[in-house]
Amino acid sequence: MIDKHKYSDEELIYRFQQGDEVAYIELVNRYRNRLINFVYRYIGDRNDAEDIVQDTLVKLYTHKHFYRNIAKFSTWIYTIASNLAKTELRKRKRRKVTVLSKMGGEDREFDPASEITADEFAEGRHTEREIQNAIQSLPLHFRTAVILRDIQELSYEEISNILDVPLGTVKSRINRARLQLQEELKHVKQKGRKRI
Amino acid sequence: MNCYEVRDIISSYIENELSIQSINQFDEHVNNCKNCDGTYLGVLSLITTLRSSPRITVSNRFNSKLQERINNVSIKTINPISHLFRDKLVFGFEPKYAFVSIIAVVAIIFLMVGLLPTNENPSLETSIPTEITPVFTGSSSPNDNPGMYNPDVNLVSETDGDSVKTTENKKGTVSDFEGRIKLVKDRR
Numbered sequence: 428m429i430d431k432h433k434y435s436d437e438e439l440i441y442r443f444q445q446g447d448e449v450a451y452i453e454l455v456n457r458y459r460n461r462l463i464n465f466v467y468r469y470i471g472d473r474n475d476a477e478d479i480v481q482d483t484l485v486k487l488y489t490h491k492h493f494y495r496n497i498a499k500f501s502t503w504i505y506t507i508a509s510n511l512a513k514t515e516l517r518k519r520k521r522r523k524v525t526v527l528s529k530m531g532g533e534d535r536e537f538d539p540a541s542e543i544t545a546d547e548f549a550e551g552r553h554t555e556r557e558i559q560n561a562i563q564s565l566p567l568h569f570r571t572a573v574i575l576r577d578i579q580e581l582s583y584e585e586i587s588n589i590l591d592v593p594l595g596t597v598k599s600r601i602n603r604a605r606l607q608l609q610e611e612l613k614h615v616k617q618k619g620r621k622r623i
Numbered sequence: 624m625n626c627y628e629v630r631d632i633i634s635s636y637i638e639n640e641l642s643i644q645s646i647n648q649f650d651e652h653v654n655n656c657k658n659c660d661g662t663y664l665g666v667l668s669l670i671t672t673l674r675s676s677p678r679i680t681v682s683n684r685f686n687s688k689l690q691e692r693i694n695n696v697s698i699k700t701i702n703p704i705s706h707l708f709r710d711k712l713v714f715g716f717e718p719k720y721a722f723v724s725i726i727a728v729v730a731i732i733f734l735m736v737g738l739l740p741t742n743e744n745p746s747l748e749t750s751i752p753t754e755i756t757p758v759f760t761g762s763s764s765p766n767d768n769p770g771m772y773n774p775d776v777n778l779v780s781e782t783d784g785d786s787v788k789t790t791e792n793k794k795g796t797v798s799d800f801e802g803r804i805k806l807v808k809d810r811r
Contacts, residue, residue: 455686455689459681459685460678460679460680460681463679463680463681464678464679467679473679477681477682477685480681480685481685481688481689481692484689485689485692485693485696488693488696489696554672555676555677558672558673558676573673577669577670577673577674578673578674578676580674598634598635601634602631602632602633602634602635605633605634605666605669605670606630606633606662606666608669609662609665609666609669612665612669612672613665
């Protein structure tokens with residue numbers, strides 16, 4: 428059994444490359460929820476997000492030898508997920524499928540939902556939907572950068588490696604994305620204040 | 624510092640990446656500009672909201688589905704040659720580019736060698752006439768200096784009528800010959 432805190436991601440992928448499948452399971456456990464949050468924010472559909480995360484983790488299994496120990500494992504896995512999500516968006520564009528908001532379905536699983544009242548829950552979901560819509564309205568390169576920074580809480584260096592753009596560009600994109608989101612969500616906050 | 628400059632560095636200000644001088648300038652502007660103050664507070668609040676937004680988790684069926692997919696998928700076999708050159712450079716290039724370049728250079732060399740004229744070319748051999756009637760020009764006869772090379776001597780095939788060049792040579796030789804006879808006559 429692998430001690431969760433004993434090994435870093437890079438050590439785990441090394442062990443997996445040597446044939447240790449338990450290391451793979453540990454990597455899946457570490458990254459499945461992080462990845463689904465990233466992909467879900469990126470493409471806006473939970474089921475598709477889950478499929479993309481599955482694809483990412485299958486790719487990790489089949490292409491384990493493609494990881495080189497020159498970058499962080501998280502950078503590598505996020506790059507795979509990001510590329511697959513981009514491909515999915517491109518496919519959608521080609522099919523010209525209008526994806527209606529499927530948020531708020533019965534199968535949504537929020538971590539902190541058990542102890543809040545119905546009103547608070549409804550308000551939270553409303554705000555959540557507004558945030559998701561605002562994120563979806565961002566151009567792709569702004570969207571990826573702001574999700575990785577403010578939701579995934581990655582460092583600027585990691586984001587720079589994942590997006591393969593200079594550090595300055597990452598900072599500029601994040602700043603502009605935040606300004607645009609702030610403009611989009613201004614009215615939501617104002618509504619919230621009026622209620623209070 | 625104006626409003627545009629303040630908007631450009633709001634994130635850097637929030638993440639403590641500015642110099643003390645820039646921080647002072649930022650504070651000074653924001654304290655006197657309601658618009659920029661509102662934007663700054665809005666961005667600050669947005670970051671907090673995003674960082675505390677509810678996280679979704681994978682469905683219960685996720686692991687079993689993944690297991691099923693992994694069982695079905697065939698593990699991609701690694702090409703031993705490409706694996707051998709992994710992380711290595713050949714002549715300062717990535718292996719695939721280096722090999723393509725080498726193949727291209729070799730192909731060019733072969734082409735150039737193939738295009739060079741050679742004496743062993745069978746097509747030339749067939750074009751050489753079997754019977755050659757030498758046409759000697761100038762004052763010296765072929766019997767005077769049989770072993771010496773005479774640049775004025777034109778060997779023109781009478782049997783070869785296919786080549787345009789040869790015909791032109793013939794005409795040129797005849798006219799030269801006539802001209803030279805005239806010169807000899809004039810001298811006499």
